[in-house]
Amino acid sequence: MSDISQINIPDLGDVDEVEVIEVCVEVGQKVESEDSIMILETDKAAMEIPASADGVVKNILIKVGDMVKEGMPFVELETIINKVPQENKQTKNEDNDLAQSEKITSQENIELKKKPTQPVNFKNTSVHSGPATRKLAREFGIDLSQVKGSGPKGRIIKEDLHAFVSSKLNSKDQEGFQHSQPDIDYSKWGDISIEKLSKFQKTASKNLHTSWINIPHVTQHNDSDITDLLELRSDLNKKHKTKVSPLAFIIKATVETLKLFPMMNTSLTSDLESFVIKEYFNIGIAVDTPEGLIVPNIKDAEKKSILEISDEVMSLAKLAKERKLKVDQLKGATFTISSLSGIGGKYFTPIINPPEVAILGLSKTFDHLLLDGEKVLNKKYLPVSLSYDHRVINGAYAAKYVTEFSNQLKQINFLKESFNES
Numbered sequence: 537m538s539d540i541s542q543i544n545i546p547d548l549g550d551v552d553e554v555e556v557i558e559v560c561v562e563v564g565q566k567v568e569s570e571d572s573i574m575i576l577e578t579d580k581a582a583m584e585i586p587a588s589a590d591g592v593v594k595n596i597l598i599k600v601g602d603m604v605k606e607g608m609p610f611v612e613l614e615t616i617i618n619k620v621p622q623e624n625k626q627t628k629n630e631d632n633d634l635a636q637s638e639k640i641t642s643q644e645n646i647e648l649k650k651k652p653t654q655p656v657n658f659k660n661t662s663v664h665s666g667p668a669t670r671k672l673a674r675e676f677g678i679d680l681s682q683v684k685g686s687g688p689k690g691r692i693i694k695e696d697l698h699a700f701v702s703s704k705l706n707s708k709d710q711e712g713f714q715h716s717q718p719d720i721d722y723s724k725w726g727d728i729s730i731e732k733l734s735k736f737q738k739t740a741s742k743n744l745h746t747s748w749i750n751i752p753h754v755t756q757h758n759d760s761d762i763t764d765l766l767e768l769r770s771d772l773n774k775k776h777k778t779k780v781s782p783l784a785f786i787i788k789a790t791v792e793t794l795k796l797f798p799m800m801n802t803s804l805t806s807d808l809e810s811f812v813i814k815e816y817f818n819i820g821i822a823v824d825t826p827e828g829l830i831v832p833n834i835k836d837a838e839k840k841s842i843l844e845i846s847d848e849v850m851s852l853a854k855l856a857k858e859r860k861l862k863v864d865q866l867k868g869a870t871f872t873i874s875s876l877s878g879i880g881g882k883y884f885t886p887i888i889n890p891p892e893v894a895i896l897g898l899s900k901t902f903d904h905l906l907l908d909g910e911k912v913l914n915k916k917y918l919p920v921s922l923s924y925d926h927r928v929i930n931g932a933y934a935a936k937y938v939t940e941f942s943n944q945l946k947q948i949n950f951l952k953e954s955f956n957e958s
Contacts, residue, residue: 542597542609543573543588553603554583558670560663561611565593568689572664573611574598583667591615601721665692672697674718736827747887752926755885756934759917760942762901766916768948772955776843780955783821783875783898784846788954789944790896791817791838794871797937799929801870803891811893811928820869820889821849823856830856831889833869842955877901882919893928896941897921918945 548554558575561567572584591613598610663680665673669692673680676697683700685692722728733741765785773779794801794817802811820833832852834845855861874886875898886897899919906913920941924934944950 540594540612540614541589543611543613545604545606545608545610546585548576548606553605556598556600556602556604559596559598559600561593561596563593563596567591567593567613575667575670576604585610587611587613589613589615601724663692664690669694669697676701677717734827740828743890744887747890751888751890753885753888753923754926754929754931754934756922756924756931756938757883758920758922758938758942759904760920760945761915762918762945763916764948765945765951766901768952772952776955778843780842780846781849782877783849783873784842785951786875786898786945787819787821787834787837787845787849787873788842788951789941789947790819790871790873792944792947792950793937793941795838796940797933799933800894800924800937802893802928803870804893804925804928808927814870816870818868818870820872820892821852822872822874823853825857825859827859829874830861830866831869831872832856832861832865833867833872835868842951872896873898877918883921886921886923888923888925893925894934895923897923 554576556574557577560572567587568590570586573587574585576583594614595612683692683696686696687693798813801814804811817838818833818835819837820831822829822831834848872889872895877898877900880900882899884897886895888895901916901918904915904917906915922938
C-alpha cells in the first residue's frame with residue numbers, strides 16, 4: 537500500500553527566507569530517510585534539507601533560486617505503508633538501528649585505514665554530502681556527480697574531494713584538471729546577452745588552464761634601467777634612418793642571458809624524469825590580435841642582428857594579425873616574451889607556455905628619480921616579471937637570471953655592435 541505525502545520546509549531558526557542553491561534529486565528517484573533533497577543557503581551558512589521517509593520522488597515543488605520559508609511544501613514523496621505489529625515493528629526498528637550503527641562504525645573504521653581513491657570517468661547518480669563539503673566543491677568548481685563518496689551510505693566527504701583533484705592531476709588520460717563553472721541564471725538580476733567563445737578562445741583557455749594547473753608557477757619581479765638603451769636606440773634610428781622597436785634590443789639581451797643560464801632554455805621530458813637542454817634560441821613573442829594573443833617565434837635569434845630581429849618581429853606581428861602565420865612559425869619556441877609595455881600596468885604574472893619552463897613579462901616603462909650626490913637624475917626603468925617552472929628552476933637561479941638580464945640591457949657597446957652584425 538502506498539501513500540503520497542508532502543515534505544515541508546522545517547524550522548529555519550531566526551531566518552525568515554532562504555535561497556535554494558541546489559536540488560539534489562529528480563522526479564522518479566528513490567530516496568531513503570535522511571537523504572538530502574535540497575540545499576538552502578543563508579548569508580552565513582548552507583543547510584541540507586533531508587527526506588523524512590523512504591520513498592520515490594513524485595513531484596518537486598521548488599527550483600534553484602527560489603526563496604522559501606518554514607512550512608512551505610517542497611517535494612511530494614510516494615511512500616510504502618506496511619502494517620507491521622507494534623511489537624514486531626519496534627524489534628525490527630531496534631535491529632535496523634543496531635545494524636545501521638554497526639555499518640557506520642565499520643565504515644568509519646575502513647575510512648581511518650584506507651585513503652579514499654577516485655575511479656576515472658565515475659558518474660554519481662545520487663549525491664550525498666554535507667554543507668561544508670558542498671561549499672568546498674563550489675569553491676574549486678568540482679562537479680559532485682563525478683565524485684565517488686567513501687563515507688557512510690556513499691556520502692561524499694572532504695577527503696573524497698582531495699582524492700578527486702589528485703586523480704585528475706595524476707591521470708594520464710586527462711589533459712590537466714577539468715575546469716567547470718556553476719550553472720547560474722544571471723538574468724534574475726538584469727538584462728544579459730550570451731556570446732559563444734571562438735574556437736581560438738576555447739583553445740587558448742584550455743591551454744592556459746592546463747599550464748596553470750600542471751606547472752607550479754613562481755614569478756620574480758625586477759626593475760631594469762634602460763635609460764642608456766633608449767638613448768642608443770634613438771641615436772641609431774637617426775643614424776640609419778630607421779625605426780627599431782625596443783623589443784628587438786630586449787630579445788638580443790634575452791638570448792645573451794639565456795646563454796649564461798641554460799636551464800631557462802630547457803623543457804621537461806614527458807615522464808618528468810629528465811630535462812632537455814636546447815643549444816638553439818627560438819624566442820616567442822606574444823602578439824595581441826583581435827582574436828587574442830598569438831605567439832609566433834623568431835628562429836635562431838642568436839644568429840641574427842638587432843635589425844634583423846626587428847624586421848622579423850614586425851613581419852610576424854603583421855602575419856599574426858592577418859591570421860596568415862604558418863604552423864612552423866608557431867612551433868619550436870624555447871623561451872617567450874610577453875610585452876605590455878605599450879599598454880600600461882606595472883608587474884604581472886605571465887603564464888608559462890608549455891613545454892617551455894619560463895616566460896618573461898614586460899610592463900610599461902616609468903620615470904624614476906635618483907640622487908647622485910646633490911644632483912637629481914631622471915632614469916627610465918622597465919618593470920620585468922619572470923614566471924618560471926619551480927620543478928626545474930629554483931628561486932635563487934631565477935633571481936640571478938633577472939639580475940643578469942638587467943645587466944645585459946646596459947651592455948651598450950655589445951648592443952651597438954649587434955645592431956648591424958649579419
